[in-house]
Amino acid sequence: MKWLNCQVNQGQFSDEYAIKGKLxxxxxxxxxxxxxxxxxxxPPEQGNPVNGLMQVSVLEEKDDLVLISLPGQSFExxxxxxxxxxxxxxxx
Numbered sequence: 001m002k003w004l005n006c007q008v009n010q011g012q013f014s015d016e017y018a019i020k021g022k023l024x025x026x027x028x029x030x031x032x033x034x035x036x037x038x039x040x041x042x043p044p045e046q047g048n049p050v051n052g053l054m055q056v057s058v059l060e061e062k063d064d065l066v067l068i069s070l071p072g073q074s075f076e077x078x079x080x081x082x083x084x085x086x087x088x089x090x091x092x
Contacts, residue, residue, distance in 0.1 A: 001055060001056070001057060002090060003039065003089040003090070004087055005019075005052075005053060008023075008038055009044050010076075011032050016033060016034055016035060017038050017089045018049075019032070019038070020049070020073075025066050025081050030041035031072050032072065033071050034072070037072075038055070039052060039055075042052065055071055055091040056068040056088070068080065068083060
């Protein structure tokens with residue numbers, strides 16, 4: 001398990017966040033995810049995203065690229081995405 005750097009905003013429901021992350025090629029991906037998979041302090045206010053961390057699972061690593069499994073489905077890429085290794089943090 002690792003933690004992915006991301007932008008966190010309020011979700012549509014009180015128990016979820018809207019997440020925006022970066023792929024290895026600097027393109028964005030977005031998704032809604034349960035608050036239980038996100039570390040953020042302070043919590044975001046509507047329209048004012050904050051930096052946070054989202055829990056992910058590492059599937060494969062090669063050089064500076066990492067294939068990860070997300071805790072939900074992204075709108076653009078499904079349940080897996082490739083990110084750069086420096087976007088991940090160990091358990092915190």
